Amino acid sequence: MTHFSLQKKLHSAEGPLSLDVNCDIEDGAFISLYGPSGAGKTSLLRMLAGLMPPDSGMIKVKDEIWFDSEKKINIIPQQRLTGFVFQDYALFPNMNVEQNILYALGKNDSKKIIDELLDVTGLGGLRDKRIQMLSGGQQQRVALARAVARKPKLLLLDEPLSAIDNEMRANLQQTLLSIHAQYNVTAIIVSHDINEIVKLTSKTIHLQNGVVRQYQPPTEIFLNQFDEPGSMKGVFLSAEKAANEYEALILTGEQVIKISCSENDAKDLQKGDEIVLSFKGATAFLRKL
Amino acid sequence: MIETAPIFLTLELASLTTVILFFLAIPLARWISHKKNIFKTIAEVIVSLPLVLPPTVIGFYLLLAFSPSNSFGKFLDHYFDIRLAFSFGGLLIGSVIYSLPFMVHPVLSGLTSLPASLEDASYSLGKTKTQTLFKVLLPNIKPSLLTGIVLTFAHTIGEFGVVLMIGGNIPGRTNVASIAVYDEVEALNYHNANVYAAVLVGISVTILFLLYLSNRKLQEVKIL
Numbered sequence: 198m199t200h201f202s203l204q205k206k207l208h209s210a211e212g213p214l215s216l217d218v219n220c221d222i223e224d225g226a227f228i229s230l231y232g233p234s235g236a237g238k239t240s241l242l243r244m245l246a247g248l249m250p251p252d253s254g255m256i257k258v259k260d261e262i263w264f265d266s267e268k269k270i271n272i273i274p275q276q277r278l279t280g281f282v283f284q285d286y287a288l289f290p291n292m293n294v295e296q297n298i299l300y301a302l303g304k305n306d307s308k309k310i311i312d313e314l315l316d317v318t319g320l321g322g323l324r325d326k327r328i329q330m331l332s333g334g335q336q337q338r339v340a341l342a343r344a345v346a347r348k349p350k351l352l353l354l355d356e357p358l359s360a361i362d363n364e365m366r367a368n369l370q371q372t373l374l375s376i377h378a379q380y381n382v383t384a385i386i387v388s389h390d391i392n393e394i395v396k397l398t399s400k401t402i403h404l405q406n407g408v409v410r411q412y413q414p415p416t417e418i419f420l421n422q423f424d425e426p427g428s429m430k431g432v433f434l435s436a437e438k439a440a441n442e443y444e445a446l447i448l449t450g451e452q453v454i455k456i457s458c459s460e461n462d463a464k465d466l467q468k469g470d471e472i473v474l475s476f477k478g479a480t481a482f483l484r485k486l
Numbered sequence: 487m488i489e490t491a492p493i494f495l496t497l498e499l500a501s502l503t504t505v506i507l508f509f510l511a512i513p514l515a516r517w518i519s520h521k522k523n524i525f526k527t528i529a530e531v532i533v534s535l536p537l538v539l540p541p542t543v544i545g546f547y548l549l550l551a552f553s554p555s556n557s558f559g560k561f562l563d564h565y566f567d568i569r570l571a572f573s574f575g576g577l578l579i580g581s582v583i584y585s586l587p588f589m590v591h592p593v594l595s596g597l598t599s600l601p602a603s604l605e606d607a608s609y610s611l612g613k614t615k616t617q618t619l620f621k622v623l624l625p626n627i628k629p630s631l632l633t634g635i636v637l638t639f640a641h642t643i644g645e646f647g648v649v650l651m652i653g654g655n656i657p658g659r660t661n662v663a664s665i666a667v668y669d670e671v672e673a674l675n676y677h678n679a680n681v682y683a684a685v686l687v688g689i690s691v692t693i694l695f696l697l698y699l700s701n702r703k704l705q706e707v708k709i710l
Contacts, residue, residue, distance in 0.1 A: 248606050274609040281610040287603035291625035300621070301611045347612060 203254035209235040216407040229394040230387045232404035238387045242353045247274035258350050280344030280352040286336045288328045295324040301346035314342040334365035352384040425475035433470045436463035456481040492666035500642040503581040511589040519597040533590045545651025572654050580648040588641045589634040596630025629704045636697040
């Protein structure tokens, strides 16, 4: 079990924020950290890694106490055994792919894990390449392999996939799942992507204004809260009269769909309006949010 | 007949100053790059002071400090039997102070231009501050280090005011090339002055040329 309870006064772009977070994470779980910008997500990861000192509180990972303000314990980042994947990857430009991963190992560690990691992340053919020659997705794989090489007790991922295009992202999510399964590491990922959160993680910490608003499985947090059963959120694009009804174009997620609806529903909507789309039989209903 | 001693003395002074400043500037720049308090500002002011002060002012104060009739000079003389005024050691100390910004500024700007996450990543991978400095930070600011080394060397070659104040022109000890040019002109030996001047121009042009050439090469590697 990983337990932390941390308090810290922060100065964010939106003004002062007092972070106060309590959480228990089961060993080997994959947790997501979700919330608006400036909610304190990155700061929380940095405190867990020892890169930012909390004002008070405690961090306990398995049986080890990493931080306890009352007992004045504060283990330095070097001894915390965390794997941190930074938003900007933070790869060392003076080293090639293999050297970056090798850097994580101590003198006496077996080098066997390097081949294994290059294999899992699909980087086998790139081991001698300079970092500057890699694509964003490949760089992220190196960062991931490097973070896992020390067999961390806590894997901390700060929006690792935010700068990567959709196709590569799906691919990397698969890699993340494989790595998590293979090394059975407790992992926390900061993400804004609901798709990613639901796909990867079993529980979500919903952080808002520095406090935990919800700590539940993501499917419960993101279960839609509309009255109409089987409804979904969408964006109204346009509507045209066709025969007796109206044909409307709606953007749902990444798809544009065409549905038939009544004139009544369509007439007051403007392009870009957020709507709730629901169906009864073959008829669609649109309601402005 | 032209003496070559002033040229070699200049090169010796420049080399020693560069070596001393290199090892002094790295910890100093790293300390400044990490601090955000008033001490950082004070350190920055002291480091930059030689840029704005006339060299004669620095030379004047050093001369006073080194003088055996003042407390610091008396202390050195009495306990260590060292007299820095009009000596090569005094010149070296003056050069180190005078060229301090030329080494510290490039190294500092190199260090602050690196993303903070590189250092954090290294710590979270279990590496100490020293390991991080030598394996991650310094290798990634090679162009800045090279700039610091070359500018310090070139700047020390061009030193005149400080040297004149605290060194005088004792042949073989403090008579560096820039002073020799001045002396020869005063004695109306224009030919000799010309030779010293040409050698200084030649050395300066060569090292600056090599600096910009190799920094261009390093930049190209980075872009690739």
